[in-house]
Amino acid sequence: MYDVIIRNGTIVTASGERKADVAVRKGVVEEVASSISGALEKEIDASGLHIFPGAVDIHVHFSDPGRSEWEGFRTGSRMLAAGGITTFADMPLNGIPSTVDAAALRQKANVGEEKSVVDFALWGGLVPGNLNELKGLADAGAMAFKAFMSPTGNDDFEAVGDVDLLEGMKRIAELGKVLALHAESGPVTSFLTEQKRREGLVGADDYLATRPISAEVEAVERALYYASLTGCPLHFVHISSAEAVAVIQSARASGMNVTLETCPHYLLLTHDTLKEKGAVAKCAPPLRNKTDQLKLRAEMNADRIDFLTSDHSPCTPELKQMENGNVLDAWGGISGGGLTLLAAIRYAKEENVPLAQVAKWTAEKPAERFGLGHKKGQIAPGMDADFALVSIGQSHTVTPSNFWAKHPVSVYMNETFPASVKATYVRGREVFAADTGPSDEKAGRMICL
Template identity: 40%
Template sequence: MHPPADLVIRSSRVVLPDGMRPAAVRVSASIIASVDGYDDAQGGTVVDVGDSIVMPGLVDTHVHVNEPGRTEWEGWETATRAAAAGGVTTLVEMPLNSIPATTTVPALTAKVAEAWGKCSVDVGFWGGVVPGNVADLPALWEAGVFGFKCFLAPSGVDEFHHVEEADLRQAMPVLAELGAPLLVHAELPAPLERAAASVAGMDPRSYATYVRSRPPEAEVDAIKLVIRLCREFGTRVHVVHLATAEALPLLRAARSEGLPVTVETCPHYLHFADDDIADGATEFKCAPPIRDRRNQQGLWDALAAGDIDLVASDHSPCPPEMKGYEAGDWFTAWGGIASLQLGLPVMWSAARERGMGPEHIARWMSAAPARLAGLQARKGAIAPGLDADLVVWDPDGQVRVSPEMLHHRHKLTPYAGGLFSGEVLATYVRGARVYHRGRFTAAPAGRLLLSGDA
């Protein structure tokens, strides 16, 4: 006897926690009621997607939406439409570059109010750790943030100052007591300052100059610091957007020691390398920078081995004029890659070339980020009792990146013109189809998620 269903989606290729196989996913009242055999598709509306892949919706835990305060950079409507078009069913938004930054409960309240009713996918929030806000952290956690982000080097915006070891020594015991993760932008100022001095007077349009100004040493030294403090305080630490493979032995050793350390990298570090980037092509600017192919291979090896836990977009857009493309000056251009809609095809194209399957994509971009945010009881897998968040995609479908197909507020992206495999056909959020073959099929109905509700 099958449980009642409103919707049944079946495919010859459904990505489940134990592998990919033919199955029918039964949905009732926004929840996955059961996962049955392919021939058991009965009751409710049956959608047969043939050989298209049905996978858990992506969970992107590193997204800058920037509203309120910098809505001209991005906003809830445009960002979450881009997410839906890219198969992302849940995103967790960073505490900057909005104004105010999410470092107090009133700032979180203001952000939630701005997001209300505008989102096409489900949305959660990270809080921020900045100098002087330790007293605010328990209240922010109680108010529903999923954890806290800090910068160890200047963030680029005045509302979100970077922290030093003394600040971490105040904050990390508090976070350990709460059980909250600390997400760390891991670059230290001292190596950056030395490197900046070494490139003074060099061509600011040269990508090699920019890469030299942000050396691997800055990442390695920052990761040494947070591992040492993790060992001392027991705080869960997550290293965001790892760009240097040189830090991987440190991270492996920390994990083998049993320390609660996780790490992510981003599609742009896995797809691009320095020899792809022309001088003055500031649409590629990000921090840490994209490095060479040997480094890229090290990141791929670590991802395949499980030494890197997850892949997140670090979607960080800005108005095109802030990239200063005409001047091409890497040091005055804003740093950030616009990519929220493109993670699935970019990662699938590269993974398939390396002999990996859709199960790997689901692990890196659905299950692991859901665990980071503490959402694994609701998101990140196709299993009974979880939200019916699904993406249907064609692994052979071609995606040519053009301004017309992007739903980000601004269309400038280093992926422009690229041809990728892995076309998103449909996206379901809690059983409701929100995107289908280039069209949005429902009014914004994404929920705002708070950690206490997870």
């Protein structure tokens, strides 16, 4: 007996689109076929809708526990559910304590289990002084590890130096895990930032100048060299330049185990957005000039970027305030985690890219890279029944009332996308409906890897 049958929708997978019914039993996809018969408890008519695999966002910052006033598992997961995201991985910094040992990971896991309405995994951190904690983090269920190569602005989660980075890579490789890196050269960005401060230059153009593409490329090249010495699988987060993509792809062609992501804001927004909207558009690496954005888009279209993540990095509204146009001192991070699927659809429409690519970028590839692909990222028998029912062509305009994050402060406010999410399901349970909003019922669970 099927619990749910979704009928008459157009299923979108990484291999293409097709009309089909989907049958669910006990939270798992049982059958996908052109027509399904059989007893059932519930039937959903998806006529006119596209059924995407629930998006998998492996890069969000929910700051919970400790800074839930910035964002928390409850508000953050409801925001994701409203955007068709059914699984996320929370980064190890910004919470208190940072997730740099097994006890902190277990504490965060408990909070997530109590509050999240969608499924989740957790990152462990590589920071100065915690090399001996890495195995405990892995044993406690850390999906992968994250480190910074430039200052973080967080005293509890500092950037790692070269020696610790090398030793950390060696140990992470031995644990069979992946290390993700924020790859910007710390010496370069710190030197350029201090130079601007001394000169009293703190505006949008000055901020961009402190984080040039060359700083991203240098850090990527150095990390790849260290990985060649240690055998550590690498993943580069929020890559913002075609030049960095080329370096990573060259390493992959040589046989290295390396992947990369970019974010919707690097594909849809430019440095002009920072100049126009102020600190809500500040992030690191920064939004690039239009010429550089077009080069990055070309890499995306050539299938040289593995997948998309939101890098949802919110804060309290006052931290986004600027005094006298001072961009340098404003919090850096873009809030928009619930919009990755819609942004990917918008990008696909603008570039005339098949929707199958959207399913690959937002679901299949991130799940596959981080060991979630046995249950997440696809619509197929045996997979978790995670779906986003999307109306292509029915636009969605972001407003404070439908943003759902802790704070309605986002560069995407009032932006319009050419599709809208009508419903979201996690393991067959509805966690969002367009007419009622996100569920208040905790349906999510931590994914044990």
